[in-house]
Amino acid sequence: MSGTGARRWLPYLLLLPGGLWLFVFFVVPMLTLASTSLQEGSLQSGYVLTWRIANYTEAVTAFREQFLRSFGYAGIATLLALVIGYPLAYVIAFRAGRWRNVLLLLVIAPFFTSFLIRTLAWKIILSDTGWVVGALKTVGVLPDNGRLLATSAAVVAGITYNFLPFMILPLYASLERIDPRYVEAAQDLYANAFTAFWRVTWPLSLPGVVAGTLLTFIPAAGDFVNVRFLGTPSQSMIGTVIDSRFLVVLDYPTAAALSFLLMLAILVLVVAYVRRAGTEELV
Amino acid sequence: MRRPNPVDPRLAHLLRSARLDRRGFLRSLGLGGGVLLGGGALSACGIGGGSGGEGGSGATTGTPTGTSGATGTGTQAAGGELNFSNWTLYIDVDEEDQNVRPTLQQFTEETGIAVNYFEDINANDEYFAKIRNQLDAGEDIGRDLIVLTDWMAGRLVEFGWLSEIDQTNVPNISNLRSALQDVPFDRERRLSLPWQSGMTGIGYNPEIIGREIAGVNDLFDPDLAGQVTFLSEMRDTMGLMLAAEGIDPSTHEFSQYEAAIERLREAVDSGQVRAFTGNDYAADLAAGNIGAAIAWSGDVIQSQFENPDIQFVLPAEGAMLWSDNMLIPANAQNKANAEAFMNFVYQPEIAAQIAAWVNYITPVEGAQEAIAEIDPELAENELIFPSAETLDNTFDFKVLDEEEERTYQELFQSVIGA
Structure with missing residues (x-):
């Protein structure tokens, strides 16, 4: 009897450490943040919870532009990362042979340096006097007085680069699991290379695509580092605003409301996307 | 003596640029090496929040660098300890050994007060966010001396979060440059004393x-x-x-x-x-x-x-x-030791030693003459020792x-x- 009793409780015991962790470091801060977002006041007089919903409506009206821009940039960067990452993951999974591990290591290698250094490196690459700008001017893509730094292009490039590994790794994991005999079977049934890919490989890799796009899009939407170093005021994203509201303007309620709105917006987008894409195999 | 090791100048610039604050970064390449490349630069930017700041500076400097084993209790100026938070690279460091800070060492030798030196201030706003809850609750923040810029010092003055300096413990306050004696946020310098300007x-x-x-x-x-x-x-x-x-x-x-x-x-x-x-x-x-x-x-x-x-x-x-000011937070445990330190660094020779390394304007009268002995060229530099006409404008x-x-x-x- 006691044996089965212990067995019944075992799963809960196993859940306990993780559950406690989540409660202390996720649920509690969330509640604090939620409360802050509905407060009024100042540091000197103290903040009081007045259920001021207007914090939210005002935040939306004031910073709609930055919200839209954040999702726009994150969307473009995710798409670019998919276009760049898929072929790469495909090659690593199916064609790399003994180079596979080396290539995977190279994909992860940028993580050995800090996020900041990686972003700053783009300042050198895109420098007004650098060879990239020079080459683009020679080809005529950029006008003579044109530049890449301090433009939207630089910000999107920085975001794409910084989050690319988050796209490649899940794609690789899901491509690598595909049994090559499926593709062979398709070819035996007279599918050409493209049809075999489109009807067999691509659908089987969808869980990776969904995971990769989510892992790229979510942090990209809240990013504020790339804009700071590669952009200008007219590229500011919602992360920039939250940062400055919390630290500089000391407007904690608006900052908290913006944080919640960002989470909510991401949640809605993700749920809609996942429902459309399907998640049966996405674990 | 101020030249860094050879480093790709572009990288050196970028690393420096990663910092929100205004302290020079170049030297650290010769000193901090790889650690500053990674954690230090990241934390300096304040990205990743307060914990990043602590982690980053902790690697090189956050560890308290107590320089003497002297012990003692509470607020006695003789012996005891001083917990001092400052910006990164804002005090002289020995050329041979980056863990030795001559000014702090001399202070300990002279007074028997061990200094726990923390380079954990990267930006005024960020540091404020870190300490505000404790100060607001009337708690000790674990520091006896912190360095913040005028406007932030003014905010702490306004909120009543600072301890008044007992000027009888700081007789060298008479060496404070006249231009800095009267500042709008602290009329008689009762709560703040400039570190560098x-x-x-x-x-x-x-x-x-x-x-x-x-x-x-x-x-x-x-x-x-x-x-x-x-x-x-x-x-x-x-x-x-x-x-x-x-x-x-x-x-x-x-x-x-x-x-x-x-x-x-x-x-x-x-x-x-x-x-x-x-x-x-x-x-x-x-x-x-x-x-x-x-x-x-x-x-x-x-x-x-x-x-x-x-x-x-x-x-x-x-x-x-502008100036960065030494401040004693309310409820500091070793207030008298903080005052002893203020007095110590307001000696012209010590001020000169610090200024020769950090290249900012020293607030201490007489340091220019003292620095002429260390580096005559520096004593001539208008940006380190501005003339009265410059300061008037x-x-x-x-x-x-x-x-x-x-x-x-x-x-x-x-x-x-x-």
């Missing part, structure tokens, strides 16, 4: 823009469109904007501030001003991405080691003068209360895109 002016590269710059109004020359950056620190940028209109930033009216904001907004919208930066401008200036920037004096002195073309000019209409920014601060910042942040 600096000036905000214009750094530019005449090779790139092909002209001389005399003042802020020159930065609005259409020929310089897209080649100019301003600072993201509101008081530095807006102080110079007000001074450019002939308005004294320390006494201006709000309507004048609004007008200056509009002028700035137009310049941003038209693309004249390329970006608002921390000290990223130093890298952009050296790389030729920009031709001119609103800049901090100490940064430019360091940049000139690498690129002698770069010029620093104090605008004809007036520059901004500098301003500080009006003290703002919390509500004004928010209004001012909201306007400014909306221009700089946040």
Whole structure:
């Protein structure tokens, strides 16, 4: 009897450490943040919870532009990362042979340096006097007085680069699991290379695509580092605003409301996307 | 003695640019090595929040560097300990051994007070966010001495979060430069004592823009469109904007501030001003991405080691003068030790030793004569030892209360895109 009793409780015991962790470091801060977002006041007089919903409506009206821009940039960067990452993951999974591990290591290698250094490196690459700008001017893509730094292009490039590994790794994991005999079977049934890919490989890799796009899009939407170093005021994203509201303007309620709105917006987008894409195999 | 190890100058610039604060970074490449490349730079930027800051500086310097085993209790000045938080690279370091800080060592030898030195201040705002809950609750923050810039010091004064300095414990306060004795946020220096000062002016590269710059109004020359950056620190940028209109930033009216904001907004919208930066401008200036920037004096002195073309000019209409101040937080455990330390660093020889290393303006009278013995060239440098006329033409920014601060910042942040 006691044996089965212990067995019944075992799963809960196993859940306990993780559950406690989540409660202390996720649920509690969330509640604090939620409360802050509905407060009024100042540091000197103290903040009081007045259920001021207007914090939210005002935040939306004031910073709609930055919200839209954040999702726009994150969307473009995710798409670019998919276009760049898929072929790469495909090659690593199916064609790399003994180079596979080396290539995977190279994909992860940028993580050995800090996020900041990686972003700053783009300042050198895109420098007004650098060879990239020079080459683009020679080809005529950029006008003579044109530049890449301090433009939207630089910000999107920085975001794409910084989050690319988050796209490649899940794609690789899901491509690598595909049994090559499926593709062979398709070819035996007279599918050409493209049809075999489109009807067999691509659908089987969808869980990776969904995971990769989510892992790229979510942090990209809240990013504020790339804009700071590669952009200008007219590229500011919602992360920039939250940062400055919390630290500089000391407007904690608006900052908290913006944080919640960002989470909510991401949640809605993700749920809609996942429902459309399907998640049966996405674990 | 101030030259760093050879490093790719572009990387050196970028690393320095990663810092929001105004302290030179170059030296750290010779000192901190790889650790500063990674964690230090990240934490310096404040990205990743407070914990990043602690982790980063902890690797090289966050560990308390107690220099003596002296023990003692409480607030006795003889023996005991001093917990001192400062900005990174803001005190002299031994050339041979980066863990030895001569000034701190001498202090311990002389007084028997062990110093736990923390380089955990990376930005005023960020540090404020870290300590505010404890100070608000009337708790000890675990530090006896902290260093913050004028306006932030003013905020702590306003909130009543500081301990009054017992000036009988700091007789050397008489060495404080006269220009710094009376500041708007602390009329008699009862709660604060300057650590170092600096000036905000214009750094530019005449090779790139092909002209001389005399003042802020020159930065609005259409020929310089897209080649100019301003600072993201509101008081530095807006102080110079007000001074450019002939308005004294320390006494201006709000309507004048609004007008200056509009002028700035137009310049941003038209693309004249390329970006608002921390000290990223130093890298952009050296790389030729920009031709001119609103800049901090100490940064430019360091940049000139690498690129002698770069010029620093104090605008004809007036520059901004600011100080970082030693403050004793309320409920500090070792207040008397903090006062003993203030007294110690206000000796001209010690002040000279620090200034020779950090390259900012020392607030201590007599340090110029003392520094002449260490490095005569430095004693001549107008940016480290400005003359009385230079100082006469500098301003500080009006003290703002919390509500004004928010209004001012909201306007400014909306221009700089946040």
